[in-house]
Amino acid sequence: xxxxxxxxxxxxxxxxxxxxxxxxxxxxxxxxxxxxxxxxxxxxxxxxxxxxxxxxxxxxxxxxxxxxxxxxxxxxxxxxxxxxxxxxxxxxxxxxxxxxxxxxxxxxxxxxxxxxxxxxxxxxxxxxxxxxxxxxxxxxxxxxxxxxxxxxxxxxxxxxxxxxxxxxxxxxxxxxxxxxxxxxxxxxxxxxxxxx
Amino acid sequence: xxxxxxxxxxxxxxxxxxxxxxxxxxxxxxxxxxxxxxxxxxxxxxxxxxxxxxxxxxxxxxxxxxxxxxxxxxxxxxxxxxxxxxxxxxxxxxxxxxxxxxxxxxxxxxxxxxxxxxxxxxxxxxxxxxxxxxxxxxxxxxxxxxxxxxxxxxxxxxxxxxxxxxxxxxxxxxxxxxxxxxxxxxxxxxxxxxxxxxxxxxxxxxxxxxxxxxxxxxxxxxxxxxxxxxxxxxxxxxxxxxxxxxxxxxxxxxxxxxxxxxxxxxxxxxxxxxxxxxxxxxxxxxxxxxxxx
Ligand code: SF4
Numbered sequence: 440x441x442x443x444x445x446x447x448x449x450x451x452x453x454x455x456x457x458x459x460x461x462x463x464x465x466x467x468x469x470x471x472x473x474x475x476x477x478x479x480x481x482x483x484x485x486x487x488x489x490x491x492x493x494x495x496x497x498x499x500x501x502x503x504x505x506x507x508x509x510x511x512x513x514x515x516x517x518x519x520x521x522x523x524x525x526x527x528x529x530x531x532x533x534x535x536x537x538x539x540x541x542x543x544x545x546x547x548x549x550x551x552x553x554x555x556x557x558x559x560x561x562x563x564x565x566x567x568x569x570x571x572x573x574x575x576x577x578x579x580x581x582x583x584x585x586x587x588x589x590x591x592x593x594x595x596x597x598x599x600x601x602x603x604x605x606x607x608x609x610x611x612x613x614x615x616x617x618x619x620x621x622x623x624x625x626x627x628x629x630x631x632x633x634x635x
Numbered sequence: 636x637x638x639x640x641x642x643x644x645x646x647x648x649x650x651x652x653x654x655x656x657x658x659x660x661x662x663x664x665x666x667x668x669x670x671x672x673x674x675x676x677x678x679x680x681x682x683x684x685x686x687x688x689x690x691x692x693x694x695x696x697x698x699x700x701x702x703x704x705x706x707x708x709x710x711x712x713x714x715x716x717x718x719x720x721x722x723x724x725x726x727x728x729x730x731x732x733x734x735x736x737x738x739x740x741x742x743x744x745x746x747x748x749x750x751x752x753x754x755x756x757x758x759x760x761x762x763x764x765x766x767x768x769x770x771x772x773x774x775x776x777x778x779x780x781x782x783x784x785x786x787x788x789x790x791x792x793x794x795x796x797x798x799x800x801x802x803x804x805x806x807x808x809x810x811x812x813x814x815x816x817x818x819x820x821x822x823x824x825x826x827x828x829x830x831x832x833x834x835x836x837x838x839x840x841x842x843x844x845x846x847x848x849x850x851x852x853x854x855x856x857x858x859x860x861x862x863x864x865x866x867x868x869x870x871x872x873x874x875x876x877x878x879x880x881x882x883x884x885x886x887x888x889x890x891x892x893x894x895x896x897x898x899x900x901x902x903x904x905x906x907x908x909x910x911x912x913x914x915x916x917x918x919x920x921x922x923x924x925x926x927x928x
Contacts, residue, residue: 440678460880462681502702502742514741516702519786519819542877543818562879564682565786565821566910567689568702601681603879614818617880621814621872632868634807 444598448493449537451557457604459611463561464600468579469540471499471592473518477526479586487591488582492535495561498523498542500588503578510578515594516568519543520560528552544605544614553608560606562613574599640922641723644776647916647924648731651780652707652757653739654914656699659690660928663886663911666849670823670876670883679881686876686909700910701821704741705782707732707763710846714773718920724776725765732756732763744785766839776918779846784908787820793829793838793903805830805902806865812904813869813885818878821908825849826869826888829903830858831895841905844889846913848928853890862888876909886911 440460445453447467457463470491479485501515520541527549530536537558539545542565553559563571575594582591605613629635667690671683693700709728713719733756736743743755745762757763770777792812796804809828816822825847829840852859865888875881886909895901917925 442681460678462678514699514702542821562818562877564685564689564877565818566701566703566784566908567685569692569696569698569700570685570689572698573692573696601685603678603682603877605879613879617874617878618814618817620880621874624871624873625814628810628868628871629807631871632803632806632810632864634803634810 447495449495450493454537454557454559455608457559457607458609459604459607459613459616461604462600463602463604464598465495466597466599467595468494469594469596469599470494470496471501471515471594472496473498473500473589474523475586475589476583476591477523477530479583481526481529485583487534489580489591489593491530493537495538495540496530496536497540497563499592501592502588503581510581512572512575512578514568515572515575517542517563517565517571520545524549531556531558540602544612550606550610550612553606554610557608559604559608561602562605563602639718639920641720641727643918643922643924644724645727645731645734647778647918648709648728648780649735649738650926651778651914651916652732652735652782654926655780655782655912656704656741657693657697658914659693659700659910660848660913662848662850662928664690666886667909670886674876674881674883676875676881678879679876679883682876682879682881699741700912701784701908702742703784703786704736704744704757705784706745706788707757708766708781708783708842709763710766710768710779710781710843712768712770712773712777714775715769715771716774717776719776721767728763728765729758733758774920778916778918779913780915781846781913787824787906787908790816790820790906791838791841791904793834793841793901795834796900796902798898798900800900805900806861806868808902809865809888809904810868814872814874816906817874820906821910822874822878823876823883823885824909825907825911826865826885827905827907828865828888828890829905830890830892831901832893833895834901836893837901837903838905840891840893841903844891845905845907845911847889849911850887851889855892858890858892862890
């Protein structure tokens with residue numbers, strides 16, 4: 440396991456060096472998106488008003504408050520990524536997104552896109568919203584406000600992590616691996632439990 | 636009946652909801668620290684450290700540990716000598732949960748089943764979930780509040796086995812349910828298991844099991860032994876913190892049980908996440924309230 444401190448935008452090389460099980464922290468720009476944001480982009484054909492190329496995205500519906508015309512953070516947590524699997528390949532291929540941050544991981548099609556274009560899936564610690572909120576320095580912009588809390592958010596973050604590399608650009612998938620290992624151990628566990 | 640001020644109940648319902656979301660119980664904190672000590676994989680240890688930081692930030696800033704404010708559950712124990720009007724208490728629990736949401740303020744998570752409209756007050760038809768029990772020889776009203784997030788609640792499962800399936804089927808069911816839930820319930824948390832009763836009671840027992848302080852063993856020695864066995868089995872899977880691999884996959888397995896029908900052998904699993912949130916208020920007849928876990 441290696442620990443990396445990165446800076447956005449990420450290059451292909453930044454991503455290619457990461458292997459599942461590594462830990463990442465990063466500084467810079469992070470875009471928040473969710474189910475509705477991506478339905479708006481891909482199913483309803485709205486072009487993002489800002490370039491996502493080289494940046495990480497996070498699956499979130501943040502709790503924010505608008506004071507004047509500035510948005511302030513209240514509580515930003517992360518949701519389960521499996522629901523949004525079909526959006527990841529085009530996010531990577533068409534918009535150049537380098538890293539997807541969420542919990543629970545995604546499936547083969549996303550893994551294939553990461554392998555092909557040089558991307559990763561970074562698993563955040565679920566349930567630790569207080570920490571995540573603290574690491575967001577500023578909500579710089581909210582695009583498509585009418586979609587809030589599932590709009591497109593531009594956050595500036597510092598030391599954002601720890602994030603575990605759960606899917607890498609070499610075909611590695613940490614959740615699949617952990618599950619396969621559990622299944623390998625299962626017969627012995629059953630036996631010890633007296634249920635074999 | 637003495638004149639009891641029910642505003643006290645409403646205030647306690649509000650305060651326990653907020654306390655549960657912002658201040659994790661000491662037994663949960665200690666269990667996470669013990670887990671950190673026992674964990675051997677560096678990446679998994681890093682995850683525990685993030686959890687400790689999240690708890691500390693919530694302590695210092697009085698903010699939510701997790702963004703999912705859940706559905707409110709109130710487990711009520713009414714002393715036989717408590718001067719109570721149940722209907723009024725029920726009304727005040729609804730009000731208190733709603734006021735916590737609006738006045739803190741935090742995101743409401745309740746929604747209509749068909750329109751999917753969220754009233755942003757954590758309640759609505761049929762909510763909060765309220766359990767009532769009655770205690771002889773006590774003059775207090777005890778309120779245990781649990782906000783139940785969806786990541787863990789969605790992993791709930793139950794099965795009506797038959798007597799011929801025996802104890803082995805129950806144990807296998809719990810272990811298989813844990814493996815199937817993977818990273819979803821934000822492990823390592825508490826695995827609540829209900830055994831016996833009817834279909835509805837067995838799930839309620841599993842829910843009461845996650846309400847116990849972490850690691851408090853069943854009073855029944857045979858059941859306590861099953862808890863230990865299941866804990867060891869689950870930790871042996873290597874699924875680990877956040878399902879990313881490690882030695883610690885659960886903080887504890889708790890089992891609650893009841894007698895069942897001669898032809899039945901029901902089991903239920905209800906999982907609680909690593910931020911195993913709960914808060915307690917003990918209300919005395921003179922209006923004094925003590926808060927705890
Ligand atoms: S599973 Fe639990 S800890 Fe994880 S996000 Fe949901 S409520 Fe929070």
